[in-house]
Amino acid sequence: MKRKPKFMLPAKYVLLIMTGVCIAAMLICLMLNITGGPLNTVAGYVFVPMQKGINTVGSWAADKADHLKRLSDVMQDNEELQRQVDSLTAELNTIKLEQYELENLRELLELDQKYPSYDKVAANVIGKDGGNWFTNFTIDKGTDDGIETDMNVIAGSGLVGIVTDIGPNYAKVSAIINDTMSVSGMVTSTSDNLIVHGSLQQMNENMVIEFSNLNDKDHEVTVGDPVVTSYISDQYQQGILIGYISSMEMDANNLTKSGTITPAVDFEHIAEVLVILNKKQTAEE
Amino acid sequence: MRRKIVVFIIIIVCYLLQTTVFSIFRFASISPNLLIIVASAFGFMRGKKEGLWIGFFCGLLLDIWSGGVIGFYSLLYMYIGYFNGMFRKVFYPEDIKLPLLLIAGSDIACNMLIYLVMFLLRNRYHFNYYFLHLMLPELVYTMVMTIFLYFIILKINQRLEAIEKRSASKFV
Numbered sequence: 001m002k003r004k005p006k007f008m009l010p011a012k013y014v015l016l017i018m019t020g021v022c023i024a025a026m027l028i029c030l031m032l033n034i035t036g037g038p039l040n041t042v043a044g045y046v047f048v049p050m051q052k053g054i055n056t057v058g059s060w061a062a063d064k065a066d067h068l069k070r071l072s073d074v075m076q077d078n079e080e081l082q083r084q085v086d087s088l089t090a091e092l093n094t095i096k097l098e099q100y101e102l103e104n105l106r107e108l109l110e111l112d113q114k115y116p117s118y119d120k121v122a123a124n125v126i127g128k129d130g131g132n133w134f135t136n137f138t139i140d141k142g143t144d145d146g147i148e149t150d151m152n153v154i155a156g157s158g159l160v161g162i163v164t165d166i167g168p169n170y171a172k173v174s175a176i177i178n179d180t181m182s183v184s185g186m187v188t189s190t191s192d193n194l195i196v197h198g199s200l201q202q203m204n205e206n207m208v209i210e211f212s213n214l215n216d217k218d219h220e221v222t223v224g225d226p227v228v229t230s231y232i233s234d235q236y237q238q239g240i241l242i243g244y245i246s247s248m249e250m251d252a253n254n255l256t257k258s259g260t261i262t263p264a265v266d267f268e269h270i271a272e273v274l275v276i277l278n279k280k281q282t283a284e285e
Numbered sequence: 286m287r288r289k290i291v292v293f294i295i296i297i298v299c300y301l302l303q304t305t306v307f308s309i310f311r312f313a314s315i316s317p318n319l320l321i322i323v324a325s326a327f328g329f330m331r332g333k334k335e336g337l338w339i340g341f342f343c344g345l346l347l348d349i350w351s352g353g354v355i356g357f358y359s360l361l362y363m364y365i366g367y368f369n370g371m372f373r374k375v376f377y378p379e380d381i382k383l384p385l386l387l388i389a390g391s392d393i394a395c396n397m398l399i400y401l402v403m404f405l406l407r408n409r410y411h412f413n414y415y416f417l418h419l420m421l422p423e424l425v426y427t428m429v430m431t432i433f434l435y436f437i438i439l440k441i442n443q444r445l446e447a448i449e450k451r452s453a454s455k456f457v
Contacts, residue, residue, distance in 0.1 A: 011332070011333035011334040011337060011367065011370065012333075014334055014337060015333075015337055015363070015364075015367050018337065018341055018363055019360060019363070021356075022341075022356040022357075022359045022360040022363065023356065023360070024356075025355045025356035025359070026354050026355065026357060026360075029354040029355050029356065030354060039349055039355070040349060043346075043349045043350070046297075047297075047300075047301070047350075050297070050301055051301060051304065051305055054301060054305040054306065126305070127304040127305055127350075128304055128305075128316075129304070129350070129351060131318070131347070131399070132314075132315050132316060132419055132423055133399055133400075133403065133404075133419070136351065138304075138350070172350070179403075179404065179407070179409070180403075180407070200404075200409075200415075200419075201409075201411060201414050201415070204314065204418055204419075205418075268314065
């Protein structure tokens with residue numbers, strides 16, 4: 001008995017159909033302003049645990065050592081010495097880990113006292129964006145911990161970015177150094193407003209981001225002045241430190257100034273962040 | 286079915302490595318593009334159709350996690366898989382020159398298109414800068430990773446083909 005040959009669509013037609021599907025998906029996303037929806041939730045449940053797993057190999061190792069210790073508790077005297085060595089090593093490892101955690105928590109606490117008026121939740125960074133063009137990352141807290149999109153994210157001593165997308169157990173954060181991001185800022189010394197925008201080139205070359213539209217007629221703003229988020233921003237809470245002005249020059253129009261800002265956060269080594277649970281109040285709400 | 290599961294696992298492992306391990310071990314803040322290796326390797330090893338589908342799913346994964354528009358990376362990687370599939374006839378497993386060349390070409394093409402769509406259209410004209418500081422390092426890093434990853438994928442593929450051949454000959 002011969003099996004019926006299966007009908008196969010030629011590759012070029014598959015390509016055409018899938019191209020149509022992709023373009024339709026892009027249009028739908030752009031029109032309805034959604035990103036993924038249910039796909040995101042599913043992906044969240046599949047990938048977040050794995051990313052967490054890979055990232056917590058360190059604590060896993062400590063756990064394993066603990067487990068071994070308990071096991072060797074059962075196996076008694078003849079391995080007494082070995083057991084002691086094991087448990088001591090494990091203990092040492094745990095203590096080192098705990099110390100590391102303690103230091104980090106202390107840092108966070110210090111930061112906590114700087115911005116006392118906002119409710120915050122601490123989260124770990126578990127993954128970065130796949131490509132090299134943008135700085136987005138994934139954190140291990142989501143709607144289950146009360147996080148929503150457009151919430152501000154801070155770390156170390158300043159603003160990191162904003163939550164752009166969310167699932168039950170993860171959230172995606174877009175950093176302010178992204179080429180596509182801009183933040184409305186304010187110089188604390190003179191209360192002058194300016195626009196901060198990320199720049200891939202400036203960030204890679206000099207570790208700075210750009211600002212523009214600073215209206216400073218009396219030349220009171222100097223290099224080194226801190227820049228915080230402005231009260232007129234509709235996405236960012238007021239008064240979060242963005243960075244310090246590192247260079248400045250007059251624009252060609254002779255009215256406004258632009259220049260660069262050194263961010264307060266070390267974006268290369270972000271491991272823990274705080275998400276501010278208060279959202280900026282806007283007129284519609 | 287077995288092949289689908291294996292390929293799926295390869296894609297997931299590469300994606301996870303790319304976002305976690307290689308994000309930590311960056312050279313000059315550049316991480317290699319492992320998914321492009323997977324997409325184009327399966328393209329020239331298995332032909333246009335499979336390259337197309339594998340590319341599509343690699344891209345979809347990036348889309349879901351980039352937080353942007355769904356479909357952009359899918360489209361890009363799908364075409365990369367498809368075009369690599371055209372080289373199946375001239376592909377010999379023992380020769381590493383063609384795979385290296387194809388993967389390098391794919392990586393550059395992919396980054397060029399990303400630059401065109403996401404940067405040039407927003408008035409970022411310093412192509413030289415982006416080429417020298419982003420595309421080229423990524424290319425070099427990806428090439429280094431290709432040498433390892435390509436042989437792993439090749440071996441897995443040969444294993445799968447051997448199993449498929451055996452089970453196919455059973456039915457005759």
